[in-house]
Amino acid sequence: MSSDPEMMHAHLKRVPRQERSQLRFETVVNVSLRLFGDNGYEAVSMREIAREAEIPIASVYQYFPTKQAIVKEIWLRYSQTVQQELGGDLMRFVENGRLEGGEQLIDRMVDLITELQLSSPAYVEVWGCIAATPELRILNDQDTLNLAEMVTEAIMTIRPTADRDRMQGLSLMLTESASAITKLTLALPEEQRNRIVRQLKESMKVLYKATIEAFAKG
Numbered sequence: 121m122s123s124d125p126e127m128m129h130a131h132l133k134r135v136p137r138q139e140r141s142q143l144r145f146e147t148v149v150n151v152s153l154r155l156f157g158d159n160g161y162e163a164v165s166m167r168e169i170a171r172e173a174e175i176p177i178a179s180v181y182q183y184f185p186t187k188q189a190i191v192k193e194i195w196l197r198y199s200q201t202v203q204q205e206l207g208g209d210l211m212r213f214v215e216n217g218r219l220e221g222g223e224q225l226i227d228r229m230v231d232l233i234t235e236l237q238l239s240s241p242a243y244v245e246v247w248g249c250i251a252a253t254p255e256l257r258i259l260n261d262q263d264t265l266n267l268a269e270m271v272t273e274a275i276m277t278i279r280p281t282a283d284r285d286r287m288q289g290l291s292l293m294l295t296e297s298a299s300a301i302t303k304l305t306l307a308l309p310e311e312q313r314n315r316i317v318r319q320l321k322e323s324m325k326v327l328y329k330a331t332i333e334a335f336a337k338g
Contacts, residue, residue, distance in 0.1 A: 144173075144175055144179055144183075145183055147173045147174075147175065148169060148170075148173050148175070148180055148183065148184065148190065149190065149193055149194065149197075151169055151172045151173040152164070152169050152187075152190045152194070152242075153194060153240050153242045154172075154240075154242070155168060155169060155172060155242075156242035156245040156246065157240055157241035157242035157244075157245065158241075160245055161187070161191070161245040161246070161248065161249050164187070166180055166181070166184075166186075166187060169187075169190075188249065188253055188256070191246055191249045191250070191253075191256065192256060192259075194242070194246055195246060195250060195256065195259070195260070198236060198243075198246075199260075199263050201236060202232065202233065202236065202267070203263075203266070203267065203270075205232050206228075206229060206232065206267060206270065207270065209225055209228050209229070209232075210225070210270055210271065210274040213225050213274055213278075214274050214277050214278060217278055218278070219275065219278055219279055219332050219336060222275075222325075222328050222332065223325050223328065223329070226294065226298075226321055226324045226325055226328060227321055229294070229295070229298050230298050230302065230317060230320060230321050230324070233298050233299055233302050234302045234305075234317055237302055237303065237306055238306070243303075243306065244306050244307060247303050247306075264292070264295055264296055264299060265292070267295045268288065268291040268292040268294075268295045268296070269288070269291070271291035271294065271295060272284070272287050272288045272290075272291040275287045275290075275291070275332075275336065279336045281336075282332075282335060282336035283335040283336065286331060286334075286335040286336075287331075287335070287336065290327065290328065290331045290332075293327060294324055294327070294328065297320065297323075297324055298320070298324070301316070301320050302317065302320070305317060
């Protein structure tokens with residue numbers, strides 16, 4: 121994901137600067153999350169968001185020209201959190217200097233994404249909106265590629281002689297599996313979801329170990 125401030129705020133009509141504006145902005149985002157989770161994205165109107173946020177509808181439109189802009193803001197925050205947390209985990213992985221640490225990294229990656237997605241029932245609606253919106257879908261795909269590249273660079277730092285093409289493929293399969301499959305489990309009963317998440321981790325570790333052994337020997 122780009123860290124360019126203009127790209128980060130391109131979906132906003134106006135960027136809140138003052139404390140009062142920032143408070144209103146955060147209120148709109150939080151209320152939208154709740155309403156999307158309670159009622160579904162399509163059923164929620166901008167007017168309802170304004171009413172529940174207890175601010176004038178004009179103030180909502182000052183920042184967000186459309187509901188999709190609110191979804192993009194929610195997605196950006198989710199994406200930033202994943203990137204920052206995974207970046208810290210990868211830094212520790214590299215500092216440890218052992219590719220065997222990848223199994224713990226997989227546990228952490230899946231747990232992080234699962235916990236974030238379960239933090240609000242609205243994420244089911246958010247992912248649906250992203251899938252139906254070409255602009256957001258492209259951004260989401262690029263974000264997955266960026267995360268995969270972060271993983272690739274960490275592996276190559278530890279083992280410079282590894283086959284980069286194979287490591288890129290491995291990293292993409294790991295990051296996309298962690299993201300896509302956990303999204304699919306959101307609507308499942310807790311017991312079933314937990315079982316699938318455990319199976320996901322096991323499968324990712326098998327793939328990781330086999331690929332490292334075949335193409336990243338020391």
